Amino acid sequence: MRVSPASRLAVILVSPETPENIGLAARGMANAGVADLRFVGVEAPLPAEAYRTAVHAEGILDAARFFPALAEAVADRRLVFASTARARRNVPLLPLAEAVERVAEYPETTPVGLVFGNERTGLSGPDLLLSNFRFHIPQAARQPSYNLGVAVTLTLYAMAGGRRIPRTPAREAPLSLAEQEEAIRRFQALLDSRGFMHDTNRAFIEERVGDIFRRMVLTEKDRNIILALFRTAIGARTGRKDKTEGGELCPTK
Amino acid sequence: MRVSPASRLAVILVSPETPENIGLAARGMANAGVADLRFVGVEAPLPAEAYRTAVHAEGILDAARFFPALAEAVADRRLVFASTARARRNVPLLPLAEAVERVAEYPETTPVGLVFGNERTGLSGPDLLLSNFRFHIPQAARQPSYNLGVAVTLTLYAMAGGRRIPRTPAREAPLSLAEQEEAIRRFQALLDSRGFMHDTNRAFIEERVGDIFRRMVLTEKDRNIILALFRTAIGARTGRKDKTEGGELCPTK
Numbered sequence: 324m325r326v327s328p329a330s331r332l333a334v335i336l337v338s339p340e341t342p343e344n345i346g347l348a349a350r351g352m353a354n355a356g357v358a359d360l361r362f363v364g365v366e367a368p369l370p371a372e373a374y375r376t377a378v379h380a381e382g383i384l385d386a387a388r389f390f391p392a393l394a395e396a397v398a399d400r401r402l403v404f405a406s407t408a409r410a411r412r413n414v415p416l417l418p419l420a421e422a423v424e425r426v427a428e429y430p431e432t433t434p435v436g437l438v439f440g441n442e443r444t445g446l447s448g449p450d451l452l453l454s455n456f457r458f459h460i461p462q463a464a465r466q467p468s469y470n471l472g473v474a475v476t477l478t479l480y481a482m483a484g485g486r487r488i489p490r491t492p493a494r495e496a497p498l499s500l501a502e503q504e505e506a507i508r509r510f511q512a513l514l515d516s517r518g519f520m521h522d523t524n525r526a527f528i529e530e531r532v533g534d535i536f537r538r539m540v541l542t543e544k545d546r547n548i549i550l551a552l553f554r555t556a557i558g559a560r561t562g563r564k565d566k567t568e569g570g571e572l573c574p575t576k
Numbered sequence: 577m578r579v580s581p582a583s584r585l586a587v588i589l590v591s592p593e594t595p596e597n598i599g600l601a602a603r604g605m606a607n608a609g610v611a612d613l614r615f616v617g618v619e620a621p622l623p624a625e626a627y628r629t630a631v632h633a634e635g636i637l638d639a640a641r642f643f644p645a646l647a648e649a650v651a652d653r654r655l656v657f658a659s660t661a662r663a664r665r666n667v668p669l670l671p672l673a674e675a676v677e678r679v680a681e682y683p684e685t686t687p688v689g690l691v692f693g694n695e696r697t698g699l700s701g702p703d704l705l706l707s708n709f710r711f712h713i714p715q716a717a718r719q720p721s722y723n724l725g726v727a728v729t730l731t732l733y734a735m736a737g738g739r740r741i742p743r744t745p746a747r748e749a750p751l752s753l754a755e756q757e758e759a760i761r762r763f764q765a766l767l768d769s770r771g772f773m774h775d776t777n778r779a780f781i782e783e784r785v786g787d788i789f790r791r792m793v794l795t796e797k798d799r800n801i802i803l804a805l806f807r808t809a810i811g812a813r814t815g816r817k818d819k820t821e822g823g824e825l826c827p828t829k
Contacts, residue, residue, distance in 0.1 A: 329716060343596075350723060356716025378723070460733070463582060463609025469729070470603060470631070476726050477733055480713070 329356035329483040331434050334475055335396045337450060338364035338441040345369060346376030346384070347472025348439075353380035355479035360387040361396045376472070393438065393450045398501035400436035402429060402540060405454035406478065407445055408468050415457070415538070422458035423481050428494050429540075436500070437478055442471050452530065453504070455497075455537045497540045506546040507536045513553050582609035582736040584687050587728055588649045590703060591617035591694040598622060599629030599637070600725025601692075606633035608732035613640040614649045629725070646691065646703045651754035653689035655682060655793060658707035659731065660698055661721050668710070668791070675711035676734050681747050682793075689753070690731055695724050705783065706757075708750075708790045750793045759799040760789045766806050 334352060339345050339362075349360060360383050367389050377384050390396035397403050404422050417425070426435055438454060440446030451457060460469055460477055469477065497503065511529055514520060520528050539545060587605060592598050592615075602613060613636050620642050630637050643649035650656050657675050670678070679688055691707060693699030704710060713722055713730055722730065750756065764782055767773055773781050792798060 347723060347726065351726065353717070354713075354715040354722055376723075460607075462607040463736075469607055470600060470629075473600065473604065473726055473729050476722070477730060480730055483716075 329479075330358065331432060332357045332479065332482060333359035333361055333400065333434065333436050334479070335361045335363065335393070335436055335438045336365070336471075336475075337362075337393055337438060337446060338444075339439075339471060340442055341471070342370040342372035343376045344442065344471040345373040346378075346380070347470070348475035349373070349377040349380040349383040351472060351476025351479055352383055353377075354476065355483040357479050357483060358383055358386065360384070362387060362389045363391070363393050363396050365389060393453050394501070394504070397436045397438065397453065398499060400434050400500045401497040402426065402433055403436040403438060403454040403456075403500050405438040405446055405451050405457050406440070406459065406474060407451055407457050408459055409445065411448075411451070411457075417456055417458045419458055419460045419478060419481050422456060422478075425456060426482060430494075430496050433496050434499075435482075437475075437482070439471060439475060452533060452537070453500075455500075455503075455540050494540075495542045495544070497542050498546065502543075502546075503537065503541045506541055506550070507533050509550060510536060510553060513550075582732075583611065584685060585610045585732065585735060586612035586614055586653065586687065586689050587732070588614045588616065588646070588689055588691045589618070589724075589728075590615075590646055590691060590699060591697075592692075592724060593695055594724070595623040595625035596629045597695065597724040598626040599631075599633070600723070601728035602626070602630040602633040602636040602640075604725060604729025604732055605636055606630075607729065608736040610732050610736060611636055611639065613637070615640060615642045616644070616646050616649050618642060646706050647754075647757070650689045650691065650706065651752060652687060653753045654686050654750040655679065656689040656691060656707040656709075656753050658691040658699055658704050658710050659693070659712065659727060660704055660710050661712055662698065664701075664704070664710075670709055670711045672711055672713045672731060672734050675709060675731075678709060679735060683747075683749050686749050687752075688735075690728075690735070692724060692728060705786060705790070706753075708753075708756075708793050747793075748795045748797070750795050751799060755796075755799075756790065756794045759794055759803070760786050762803065763789060763806060766803075 332355075334348065334357065336345065336348065339348075352358065352360060367387075369384050369387065373384060374381055402425075404426075407416065426433075436454075438446065438450070440450065445451075460474060462469065468474075498506065511532055514528065514532065515525075536549075541549075585608075587601065587610065589598065589601065592601075605611065605613060620640075622637050622640065626637060627634055641649075655678075657679075660669065679686075689707075691699065691703070693703065698704075711731075713727060715722065721727075751759065764773075764785055767781065767785065768778075789802075794802075
């Protein structure tokens with residue numbers, strides 16, 4: 324079965340607070356031919372105001388799914404992009420046009436998740452990091468930000484609409500995000516078990532390691548090779564009892 | 577003075593009926609750094625509901641101008657694009673991405689007008705033709721259309737935002753739209769005075785001639801050359817008393 328570029332996209336809204344924005348997002352999905360809508364931090368049923376702005380997109384709201392946490396909402400995705408207006412230290416932020424380029428590098432059957440946070444507060448730090456890439460929609464000023472429903476529509480227009488340049492996928496399909504996260508936890512556990520982490524650098528190393536491997540968008544081959552390399556390298560280096568190893572991964576001023 | 581790409585854009589809303597959409601359009605303008613908002617068929621002051629959705633864009637609503645007719649609202653523009661979902665016979669419809677390409681062909685100081693019609697009925701036939709080009713935002717299905725505020729935002733994002741590819745303008749600045757229309761009326765009057773139009777083909781010829789010369793986006797040089805050519809050609813041909821000339825411009829089945 325051939326999955327169309329639009330139908331491989333899922334929109335995940337985390338704790339949206341304005342029902343009209345939910346409806347506007349659904350309408351933008353219908354415009355782009357995207358039907359898979361997921362919620363985190365929202366309880367069914369959706370309020371009537373959401374249906375008022377979901378012109379010709381009521382069916383998308385009816386079919387929406389509700390998840391208790393973001394990890395479950397993106398577990399079946401193989402490529403996850405989180406929307407954020409804020410740049411964070413050490414977390415690269417792609418303009419939307421580059422996020423579109425990244426998606427185009429993968430086979431067009433690759434399931435993609437697009438995550439959008441609360442209108443005022445955006446995504447939490449942990450939710451933001453539960454993605455392969457962070458992206459933002461370039462704008463004239465830091466304030467005002469784009470309306471949530473508009474941001475979803477713009478992103479889908481850029482990803483699925485407009486003039487499409489056909490392109491041969493350059494990469495293999497990645498692992499599902501749940502499998503990517505599991506692999507990252509194994510990498511971190513290996514580092515931890517060999518003394519690479521201690522109380523003062525643990526949070527920093529976990530974040531950096533997570534970020535590096537999420538950006539790699541791991542395939543099954545990648546995971547197996549990296550696990551093998553990790554085991555070999557750590558085994559060899561700890562065999563030398565070099566006490567400075569943990570320190571090398573610490574943040575530098 | 578160097579006019580930035582965003583500040584050369586003006587948005588003209590013709591008979592919008594939902595105040596929230598006006599506010600959303602203004603917010604999208606602020607996002608893209610565009611400040612020039614014009615109305616046709618709307619009376620000042622704008623309703624309070626428009627300000628509710630114009631987050632951080634209240635100043636754009638305050639500075640908006642009101643015109644009695646579209647011709648006056650676009651008179652100072654040199655390049656006018658009208659948004660429409662409907663294709664009309666003989667009136668080419670550009671996808672948004674191609675409209676962006678057309679704008680990029682002109683010097684970046686060229687004033688551009690972007691015209692959007694009523695949410696349900698769109699632009700009238702005459703208003704639609706009072707533009708150099710008609711464009712639409714590609715979507716998955718003919719219905720639903722994009723929300724008006726979202727359509728403005730998407731268009732401005734494509735024109736002024738996103739990743740800009742620097743480009744050397746290939747064309748001279750055109751006449752103002754008022755001057756272009758005046759030139760077209762002179763061409764039509766010349767054709768009429770020499771018997772090229774009669775009751776059965778007048779509307780058709782006026783529309784085609786108008787469309788052809790609007791698509792040319794006339795410069796001052798263009799106008800002078802065309803006027804000279806017209807006078808010469810018409811003078812020479814009518815001198816030959818060829819009675820079939822009007823018929824050659826009639827629609828053919």
